[in-house]
Amino acid sequence: MTRIAVVGAAGRMGCEVVRAALEDESFELVGGVVEPGSEALGSDLGELCGWGKAGVAASEDPPDDAEALIEFTTPGATAEHLSYRRPVVIGTTGLSDEQRTSIEEAARSVPIVLAPNMSVGVNLLREVVLELSGKLGAGYDVEIVESHHRNKVDAPSGTALLLARAVAEGRGNELDEVAVYGREGRSPRQEGEIGIHALRGGAVVGEHRVVFYGSGEEVEVIHRALSRRTFAAGALRAARFVAAAEPGLYSMRAVLGV
Ligand code: NAD
Numbered sequence: 001m002t003r004i005a006v007v008g009a010a011g012r013m014g015c016e017v018v019r020a021a022l023e024d025e026s027f028e029l030v031g032g033v034v035e036p037g038s039e040a041l042g043s044d045l046g047e048l049c050g051w052g053k054a055g056v057a058a059s060e061d062p063p064d065d066a067e068a069l070i071e072f073t074t075p076g077a078t079a080e081h082l083s084y085r086r087p088v089v090i091g092t093t094g095l096s097d098e099q100r101t102s103i104e105e106a107a108r109s110v111p112i113v114l115a116p117n118m119s120v121g122v123n124l125l126r127e128v129v130l131e132l133s134g135k136l137g138a139g140y141d142v143e144i145v146e147s148h149h150r151n152k153v154d155a156p157s158g159t160a161l162l163l164a165r166a167v168a169e170g171r172g173n174e175l176d177e178v179a180v181y182g183r184e185g186r187s188p189r190q191e192g193e194i195g196i197h198a199l200r201g202g203a204v205v206g207e208h209r210v211v212f213y214g215s216g217e218e219v220e221v222i223h224r225a226l227s228r229r230t231f232a233a234g235a236l237r238a239a240r241f242v243a244a245a246e247p248g249l250y251s252m253r254a255v256l257g258v
Pocket of ligand 1: 007008009010011012013014033034035036072073074075077090091092093094115116117118119154231
C-alpha cells in the first residue's frame, strides 16, 4: 500500500488521479492540495471529484504521512511546491528552463519523476520514434502534429517536445537547432528541420502524430489518448516507484523499465 497525496486535486488531471487512487486498493489517498484561497479547501476530495464520499479533505499543504506526492498544476505552482522536499511525481507541462533547473537541483536530495506524458503507449512510442529516426535518417522530413482540448494552455505539448527530442536524438541533433514551431508566410523547408504544430479545440484528450516523409514513402505513427485515466494510471505507477527510490531525477522510462 502506497500513501499518496494529489497536488492540484481540483483540476482535470488531479481529480482523475483522486478517482483512480480511490478505486485502487494498493493506494491510500491521504490528502489533496488545492490552490490557496480556493473554495474547494476543506471539501471531501471524493465529492469534489464526483466520486462520492472519500473521507479525506482538500487542504493547502500535503499531509506529513504521504509517501509520494503527485503534482498536476501549473509551472509556477510546481516550482513553488519543490519547497515541500518530498518524493514527487511531476506531470505538469510547459516548464521553463529555469523551472526545470530548479527541479534538477531539488532532485539531488529527493526522488522526483518528471514526465510530460505518463501513458505507457506514449513512452513506448518514444522508443519507436527514436529508432525510426535513426534508421530512416536525415533524408526523411519529419513533422509532428498534436491536438488537445480547447483549455490546454501550453503549446506545443510536453509530449510533442518529448517525441521531437527523440527524433533529434535519433539523428544526433539538438532539438533547439532544428525545431520549427508552425509556419507562416514565406518559410521554405530547410534540410533536417523538425516541424512541430499544435491544434486546439473541443474536448480532445490528446493526439500525437509523427510523420516521416520520404521521396517514395511516408511512415506515420499516431498515439491517441482516449481518457485521462491512462495518465492517472501511469502517475500512480510512478508514485509507487518514487516512494521507494533514491534521490534523483527519473523519467517514465525508469518507471516502466523501457
Ligand atoms: P487544470 O487547469 O484542470 O488543473 C490544474 C489545477 O492546478 C487547477 O485546479 C488549479 O486550481 C490547480 N493549482 C494551481 N495552482 C495551485 C497551487 N499553488 N496549489 C494547488 N493547486 C494549484 O489542468 P489539467 O488539465 O489538470 O493539467 C494540469 C497540468 O498537467 C498541465 O500542465 C497539463 O499539460 C499537464 N498534463 C500532463 C499529463 C501527463 O501525462 N504528464 C497529462 C495531462 C495533463
